[in-house]
Amino acid sequence: MRHLVKRRRIVALFGVVAAGAVGVAAAFRPDPTTPIERQLALKLRHALDPFWSLRPLGELHLADLPARLHAGALVQALSGEAAPQQLLSATDDELRAMTRERIAKDYESAPLVNVRGWLLSPTEASLCALSAALD
């Protein structure tokens, strides 16, 4: 299925790694992305056109992180305090508006993320990474 998250990694059984830029912890274990997180990831991809073109930068970003992040962790980071269900019920326009608001807020106070020279907000960096983590 085109929209399914394919990443299935069986790596280590232990060790929580720093999630780097997005500030999320992710364990080396089979991709624990839940169905709701997958749905939300796909919804973001649909809403945030041209999401696909962020993939090359996302690949670079993921490669620089201490551990490969899965889509679920990235969606969690992007959801922030909002419940995934709540975001799933948002319209594309609402999602876009929320994302932009969040990016602007990031630039106020959140640490910048250096993605191979691009000085980005954590939200932008996570979206790039999510684009690369999705197939």
Added chain:
Amino acid sequence: MIHDALSLTSHEKLSADVCVVGGGPAGIALARRVSQRGARVVLLESGGLRPEPAAQSLGAGEILAEQYWALDTSRIRALGGTSHHWAGWCRPLDGLDFEKRGWVAHSGWPFGFDELSPYYEMAQQLVDLGPLEYDPGVWSEQLKRRFLPLSSGDIQNSVWQLSAPTHFGKKFQAELEASSRIDVWLHATGLRIDRHPKLPRIQSVVAVTPEGGLLEVHAGSFVLATGGIDNARLLLASEAAGVGLGNEHGVVGQFFLEHPHSRIGVLCCDDDNGVVAQYAGAIDIPGSRPPAIRLGLGLSEEVQRRERLLNVSFSLEPFVGDPPYPEVQAMASRSLSALRGTREHLRFELLVRSEQEPDAQSRVVLTRHRDRLGLPWAGLEWRRNPRTLNSIRFAAELLARSFGRLGLGHVYSYAHAGKDARASGAWPDIWGGHHHMGTTRMHDDPREGVVDRECRVHSVDNLFIAGSSVFPTAGYANPTLTLLALSLRLADRLTQAQS
């Protein structure tokens, strides 16, 4: 009156109230001012009316540390000095630049902005500018143009007034020729400063002509105005048996300052209304003084204090060709803009012009080479310490944050790109702006500076220095306006002392 010593072979003795060595902007400004107040002046200029290879070669030197421009091309020896090839960018130092800042080594002028303010006003007139107005808000209103809304952030708008640029030799040649109080001697290179045998005073300055003639000038006061390299060179070379004139504490030549320039990255931004594009070139104001202004971006005083930064500014430069990053990132740039609901219309290269932290190891020394007149060459050891580079790097992050907060665009920073940095060379690729400063710095304590707050050499009663070599720190503003203001102030001090 202007005399030419080109073919002079004899030994002439001259006398004046004030002897000025160096006919550049500082020397001319000072000579005019003191003569207007009744003083008789002899002004010695190493070159002629126009730049000549023979005179230029006397400015040759060695580059001993960081890469730098050839010294004999970095300054012009002719009446008008380096105003023969300056770009006309004018801006006073910021108030904070004068302060002693706990996070900037050796910072602090003996006085603040207010002391120089009236002289800045006069300096504006010398370079054919308008009032001393550098408030971006005032300019925005006056020109009925919208600038970036940055008034309360860490990054703020900054303004340069652009002189035509004024050429001091051409502008004042007729006046100097007609002057009964100023005697300009062309092709007279200051060679030696002779102390009084018993008193802490200068007795005479000896200049040599191309044909071996000598001009021995006796005066009440002597002013060196030969630029940031040669002021130190002449002092160091003037007492063969010792460590150099005015150099009892070894400070002469130390603390050489430049304005480190660097291409720091790319600004990718949406600019439907053309607000950002205004920053990428001169804004012409036909029929006005100044004839044009240039906008830039600088660090607020608050963020310099909070983050313990040096003063840094950015200019935007239009690209010729594509930005030097891989195509994958060009595509990403467009997508990032789209995510934020903006369109990437324009890409500008970010040019940094920064303050340099004073450092005794950054210095001018004498080398073993001698020029054809027998004066030792200057050797330049320009050193930039890590704090300077860190401030530039951090400023790029502040700029990214400011543009991000306003939803205007993204910054791609060569300083953060690591191995993906611009193909032409890894950052930092830094160069100087031909701004030679700090080598005879001003400080109330003779152990920390060569001249006192009146620009008088500490250990000599009647020897003064004009020019940017007296700057203790230099902010990021181009030095001409400040060195003119200091020269005019010194002229007033000299004439007050004489009267």
